Amino acid sequence: MKLKRTPSDLKFWIYPPVVDERQLPMKLSKTAHPISQVMTHLPVLYNEIIHAMQPHQGGLYVDGTVGSGGHAWGILQASSPDGQLLGLDVDPQALKLACEKLAEFGERAHIVRASYNTLLEQLVVLKWQQVDGILLDLGLSSMQLDTQARGFSFQTEAPLDMRFDPDGKTSAADFVNHLDEVELADILFRYGEERRSRQVARAIVNARPITSTMHLAKVVAKVTSGGKSGIHPATRTFQALRIAVNGELEALEDVLPETVEALRPGGRLAIIAFHSLEDRIVKQFVRRESRDCICPPDQPDCTCDHKATLREVTRKPMRPQEDEVRNNPRSRSARLRVAERIEGTI
Numbered sequence: 001m002k003l004k005r006t007p008s009d010l011k012f013w014i015y016p017p018v019v020d021e022r023q024l025p026m027k028l029s030k031t032a033h034p035i036s037q038v039m040t041h042l043p044v045l046y047n048e049i050i051h052a053m054q055p056h057q058g059g060l061y062v063d064g065t066v067g068s069g070g071h072a073w074g075i076l077q078a079s080s081p082d083g084q085l086l087g088l089d090v091d092p093q094a095l096k097l098a099c100e101k102l103a104e105f106g107e108r109a110h111i112v113r114a115s116y117n118t119l120l121e122q123l124v125v126l127k128w129q130q131v132d133g134i135l136l137d138l139g140l141s142s143m144q145l146d147t148q149a150r151g152f153s154f155q156t157e158a159p160l161d162m163r164f165d166p167d168g169k170t171s172a173a174d175f176v177n178h179l180d181e182v183e184l185a186d187i188l189f190r191y192g193e194e195r196r197s198r199q200v201a202r203a204i205v206n207a208r209p210i211t212s213t214m215h216l217a218k219v220v221a222k223v224t225s226g227g228k229s230g231i232h233p234a235t236r237t238f239q240a241l242r243i244a245v246n247g248e249l250e251a252l253e254d255v256l257p258e259t260v261e262a263l264r265p266g267g268r269l270a271i272i273a274f275h276s277l278e279d280r281i282v283k284q285f286v287r288r289e290s291r292d293c294i295c296p297p298d299q300p301d302c303t304c305d306h307k308a309t310l311r312e313v314t315r316k317p318m319r320p321q322e323d324e325v326r327n328n329p330r331s332r333s334a335r336l337r338v339a340e341r342i343e344g345t346i
């Protein structure tokens with residue numbers, strides 16, 4: 001296995017042993033290290049992903065969000081003896097786990113620290129023209145959520161960070177303490193669908209400087225409740241900040257046309273989204289790419305020259321079965337959409 005662009009600080013970390021994560025209850029892999037709060041990430045919709053991606057021997061696959069390598073392991077296993085997989089992630093901690101997990105596949109696994117929206121560049125490096133399958137399992141992993149110091153959770157005290165890439169320029173603290181009230185309210189409304197976005201933004205601005213996760217959660221809880229859904233009042237604010245800090249929706253919008261270019265006819269695109277904002281972007285893209293004409297509906301003659309490039313495999317998103325949600329409650333909001341590349345030009 002080749003680890004490319006290995007971050008120099010990886011060697012200082014201690015990680016849980018290599019385990020088949022699907023066999024483990026969520027809390028089993030605690031260690032006594034600064035990342036001791038790490039819980040193993042259970043790959044969501046695992047069987048559905050393997051079925052959707054149709055891995056076969058000799059196939060080339062991309063896991064754009066390789067995380068700790070759970071789905072990637074399944075794809076490599078199912079494409080034995082010579083299928084290959086490029087696994088991308090921006091989080092060096094996740095990449096280290098992926099390297100350990102995928103070590104048994106040797107040179108068949110290519111693990112690279114890069115954003116998935118550099119997909120086409122990464123394929124050039126590997127001299128892969130087109131691939132047989134691309135997976136994006138969006139959002140954050142259990143490992144990231146449960147590592148206190150990363151600042152993703154409002155349930156434990158930590159600095160307000162929330163960067164997937166620890167070298168990323170802007171942290172959640174920068175957003176919370178430096179944006180003006182209107183910009184902040186806009187982020188909370190757009191990315192968190194927070195109906196009381198203006199009140200929350202005003203409370204944040206009045207409480208500055210906000211230095212920690214629980215400090216922020218308390219400020220937010222004073223002006224909003226979780227609503228009828230019964231979620232914690234800070235859930236939407238934390239989601240919004242995480243999406244903004246990591247430019248998640250922009251990265252997704254950027255990569256979608258690249259996935260079409262990268263897939264060979266018959267190749268599969270599988271995307272797991274965890275909230276409606278991501279899912280809507282994926283749905284609208286796939287619907288549009290499944291049509292031969294994308295002219296406005298009221299235009300009598302077609303002038304767009306567009307040819308469908310995708311076939312929708314899942315008209316409605318697939319959701320986890322009850323037993324998966326029981327075993328892994330964090331899977332409950334997952335929605336999987338699958339599309340297949342057909343001939344056509346984007």
Ligand SMILES: C[S@@+](CC[C@H](N)C(=O)[O-])C[C@H]1O[C@@H](n2cnc3c(N)ncnc32)[C@H](O)[C@@H]1O
Nearest residue numbers: 043065067068069070071089090091115116137
């Ligand atoms: C839900 S986890 C993936 C878990 C993985 N499927 C597994 O089986 O372990 C999502 C991962 O995507 C990574 N990620 C988020 N944004 C990314 C981006 N723009 N490019 C690459 N990886 C990204 C996160 O760091 C995280 O490790």
